[in-house]
Amino acid sequence: MIGLRIFALLLLLPGPVMAQVGAAAEAPLALEDLERMALENNPTLPQAMTGITAAQGRARQAGAWLNPTVGYAGEELKPGEVIRLGEHGVFFDQQIPLGGKLRLSRQVFEREAEQAESFVDVQRERVLAAVRTLFYEILTTERRVEVLDRLSQLASEAVGISRQLYNVGAADRPDVLDSEVEADRIQLELMAARNRRFALWRRLAVTVGERSLTPRTLAASAESLPEITREGALADVLSRSPQVRAARAEIERTKAIVARARRESFPDLFVRVTPSYNRERLERGAGGVPRPIGWELGALEAGISVPLFNRNTGAIAAARADQTRAEAELGRLELATEARLASVFDDYLTALRATEIYRDRVLPRADESYQLYLARYRQMAAAYPQVLVAQRTVFQMTEQYFENLETAWRAALRIRGFLLDEDGLGIPMRSGEKEVDASVRVANAGGR
Numbered sequence: 001m002i003g004l005r006i007f008a009l010l011l012l013l014p015g016p017v018m019a020q021v022g023a024a025a026e027a028p029l030a031l032e033d034l035e036r037m038a039l040e041n042n043p044t045l046p047q048a049m050t051g052i053t054a055a056q057g058r059a060r061q062a063g064a065w066l067n068p069t070v071g072y073a074g075e076e077l078k079p080g081e082v083i084r085l086g087e088h089g090v091f092f093d094q095q096i097p098l099g100g101k102l103r104l105s106r107q108v109f110e111r112e113a114e115q116a117e118s119f120v121d122v123q124r125e126r127v128l129a130a131v132r133t134l135f136y137e138i139l140t141t142e143r144r145v146e147v148l149d150r151l152s153q154l155a156s157e158a159v160g161i162s163r164q165l166y167n168v169g170a171a172d173r174p175d176v177l178d179s180e181v182e183a184d185r186i187q188l189e190l191m192a193a194r195n196r197r198f199a200l201w202r203r204l205a206v207t208v209g210e211r212s213l214t215p216r217t218l219a220a221s222a223e224s225l226p227e228i229t230r231e232g233a234l235a236d237v238l239s240r241s242p243q244v245r246a247a248r249a250e251i252e253r254t255k256a257i258v259a260r261a262r263r264e265s266f267p268d269l270f271v272r273v274t275p276s277y278n279r280e281r282l283e284r285g286a287g288g289v290p291r292p293i294g295w296e297l298g299a300l301e302a303g304i305s306v307p308l309f310n311r312n313t314g315a316i317a318a319a320r321a322d323q324t325r326a327e328a329e330l331g332r333l334e335l336a337t338e339a340r341l342a343s344v345f346d347d348y349l350t351a352l353r354a355t356e357i358y359r360d361r362v363l364p365r366a367d368e369s370y371q372l373y374l375a376r377y378r379q380m381a382a383a384y385p386q387v388l389v390a391q392r393t394v395f396q397m398t399e400q401y402f403e404n405l406e407t408a409w410r411a412a413l414r415i416r417g418f419l420l421d422e423d424g425l426g427i428p429m430r431s432g433e434k435e436v437d438a439s440v441r442v443a444n445a446g447g448r
Helices: 004-012 031-041 044-062 101-167 173-207 230-240 242-263 313-378 384-416 438-443
Strands: 069-075 087-096 269-278 294-304
Touching: 031 101, 044 101, 069 269, 087 294, 101 173, 101 242, 101 313, 101 384, 173 384, 230 242, 230 313, 242 313, 313 384
Parallel strands: none
Antiparallel strands: 069 087, 087 269, 269 294
16 A cells, blocks of 8 residues: 555645656756746747837937928020020928927837837736746646646555455445546546646747747746735835836827927928029120020028918827826826735735645645545445545645645736736737827928
8 A cells, every 4th residue: 555644745845846757867947947938939029129119210210301302493494596495493492390390209209119118028027927827837737746646546546445345245336436436536637637737838838939848847846935915016016017117108208299299380491492504695705705694593492381370289189188198097007006916915815825724734634534534444444435535535625725826826926927917929019000190290201
C-alpha cells in the first residue's frame, strides 16, 4: 500500500513543479525567461509601436509649410513691331500661416504621440499579464495533476481492497461497485487536468511567440502567493497605470486642439510675386536700334485674411467640449479603477485566506480521516460507505484548495498588472484616426 502520508507531503509542501515525462533533462524555465520571449516576439507590441510612428509622422506633416503655387503670367499679348506679344513671366504665390499655427498644429500630434506611448505601455502590461497568468495557471495545474494522480492510485488501491474483502465475504457487491465508480470519476478528473495542462502550454507558447516551446519544469512554487495591501495596491495602480497615463495624455492632446482652434482666426499672410520679361521695344540701344525692355518685376502683392465672417467659434466650442469630456473621463477612469480594485482585492483576500486554511488545517484533517477509515475498513472494523465519504471529502477539499489557489493567483496578478485584461494577443489600443479639426486640415493641405 502506498502511504497516504506521502500524499499529504506531496500536497502540502511547496516547491518547484514536477516536470512532465522527458522534460527532466531540460533546464527549469523561469518567468523572467518567458517575459523576455514575449517582449521580443509577441506581434502586438510592434503593432502598438506603429501608433507612435504614425503620430510622429503627422506631427512633422502638421508643422510643414504649405507648398507655393507657381504659374504662367502674360500681359498685352498683341503682335506688332513695338509690342511684340507684350510681357511673359511667372508668378509665385505663397500663403504664410501666422500666429504660430504650424507650431500649434504640430503640438497636437506630439501630444498624440505621447498618448500612443502610453498605449504601448498598456499593451506591454497586457502581454506580461497574460504570460504571468498562464505561468501560474500551469503551476497550479501541474500540482493538480500530481495530486489527482496520487488520488487515482489511492482509489485504485481501495478498489483492490474492496475486491479482496468481497472475495472472502467481508464486503458486499455494492461496496465494490462504489469503489470502482469513485476510481473512474477521479481518473476522469485526472484526464481533464492533463488536457488543461496541455492547452495552457500551447497558449503560453503562442503568447510568447515561441511555437516550439515544450512543457518543462517551471522555476517557481504555486504555493508562494504574494502579500498585497489594499492601500498600496490602489496607490500603485492610480500612480503607475499606463491606462491612467493615457487618459492624462488625452487631456493634454485636447488642450492642444483647443489652443490650435483658437488661433485659427488669426490672419494669414498671402504674398504674390510676378517677375516677367517685357518684349516691348520701347528703348533704344547703341546706334539708336530699338531693343526689348527685358526682365522687370511685374507685380508684388501682399495681403492678409480678415476673420470677418468666420472666427472659428464652432470648432473652438467643439474642442472645448472634447477637453471637458477628456477631463471627466480621467475622473471616471480613476473611480472605475478603484471600484474594480475593490472587487478584485476582495477575491484575492478571500481566496488567499481560504488557501491558507485549506492547506494548514482542512486538507491534513481530511487526509487523516480518510486514512483512519481505510485502515479500519481493511481490518473489517468500518463499513465501506464511511471510507467512500472520507475519500470524496479529500477529493472535494483538494479541488477547493486548488480553485482558491488559482483564484488568488489570478487576482494578485490582475492587481500587479494594473487591472488590465490578460489578452496578450488582443488588438492594441491606439488614438483615434479622425482629423483633429478644420484648422489642422487646412494647415496640412499643401505641406511636404
